[in-house]
Amino acid sequence: MVTRRSLIAAAGATGAAALAGALPLASRASAAAASLPISLQNNSGQGNVYAYISGADTSGWPGFVTADGVFHRLQNPSAPVTPTADYSIPLGASGSAPVRLTLGQYLIGGRVWFSAGRKLQFFRNPGTVPGLVQPALVSSDPNWQTNWTFCEFTYNSANLYANISYVDMVALPIAMTSTGSAGTQTVSPLPSGALAAIASGLRSQHAADGAPWDHLVATDSSGAILRVMAPGHSPTDFGGYWNSYLDRVWSHYQSHTLTIDTQGAFGAFSGTVSNGALTFAGLNTNGVPFTKPSAADIFGCASGPLYNSGPDARGAVTARLAAALNRSNLLVSGGASQPNGVTPAQYYQDPITNHYARLVHEHANIGYAFPYDDVGPSGSAPVDGHIQDPAPTSWSISLGPGGDSGSTPPGDGTSAYATIQAESHSAQSGTQTEACSDTGGGLDVGYIAGGDWLKYSALDFGSASPRQFVARLASGADPGVSGAIRVRLDSTTGPQIAEIDFANNGGWQNWQTVPANITAAATGVHDVYLVFTNAGGDFVNINWFTFQH
Structure with a gap:
């Protein structure tokens, strides 16, 4: 029987590339093309959240990326301080399914913004290149009473570099994970309660020395803390403090x-x-x-x-x-x-010091608190929260702790109820990844035949077993070829908890969400194996899977 797998294997490197052009997405997308799968999610406990992706193209022209992954250059306005179009990406309430998109070009000086409860307002100024007016840390800014935060990034031919920084402020927590040639990299969010603790510490410091540390705490009309600003943004001059x-x-x-x-x-x-x-x-x-x-x-x-x-x-x-x-x-x-x-x-031991930086490092796990916070003794561990990969395959950003991990290999205690990308396996046998045309793009796992398997380490089912296993599948298998996806715990021959039988559904990229009932209880933390069985050739592609209560 002739299969996609056997055609590619027989063709050799040059022939494989030619054959891949004739077969539906049969090979991985070209590494030279700018293509980065991004996942955005609200795990903050906040109500409706909106995301924005701003940056400049390689010519330096500013703009925004929309939910379809397309970069929109700012139009040059005829008058100063003109509102931009609405480029918000709604993420819904906390725990909503992630929004996935594929960024199709390089961006420099980028930011991923999140706002809770209401949308952010951006403006533009005219010029040879229009200027993007971003939210500012002044009370006259129209976004002052909006609860917002951001992370920074640059994505170019050299790498994806993204970081979470407290140089300007401490606000809503952001988590990030990337996968790629540098492996899996994760930046944890600000710990729970840290924002309140930093604010309380600054108020106490004001009571102790009279300096305007308390003015760095911005609150909404009800007194709830929106953000804590770095002293460089203080609305009150520190005068002769030093x-x-x-x-x-x-x-x-x-x-x-x-x-x-x-x-x-x-x-x-x-x-x-x-x-x-x-x-x-x-x-x-x-x-x-x-x-x-x-x-x-x-x-x-x-x-x-x-x-x-x-x-x-x-x-x-x-x-x-x-x-x-x-x-x-x-x-x-x-x-x-x-x-x-x-x-x-020995840092911050004098009564006169940058107490904002002291408190950030006391209560936050990572992040610069002033512009040269990377300075330290030779060989010391960095305090910043960044990821950097010369060939990234995914980047996920969440407001609050990471839930959906995009193409992130699950780690210890990763929720089994997150959307787990198939290519995020921690081990595999017999499969290959390829470019995916499903919503969100990225990669899927294909060339799957009997005897192949995928491993996902340390998925946490919690104290109550799920009711269903749900997978996103596609197949262009030959007539009469079908197979089974068997979900097993802890080994390829471990207890089976679910099974999906699948055959040709119209094409290798004709994606379909398929549920299966859980047939044996699963609680606690387990390695999960997807074990594939059939008597023919390739029979299924898989994009992602999850478990549901």
């Missing part, structure tokens, strides 16, 4: 040497304070001396003596000096050697 600490530092380094190792090609620079400026021998400061910075300079790490000079020696020194100031560790033991002379346990 003055006494800076006086101590400048006095100390008049008679002591401060050495800053740039941890790279520029080497180390040593300096002392003279005539009110911290001067490093051999360092060209581009005419801007390291005088005492203001509170805004320290919190923002980009102005005054701490201005960002770019990828040069001064920029490298500035990054490490700014980090040391925010952490107030220039006067601790080892503080004269930055950044290798001090440990994270």
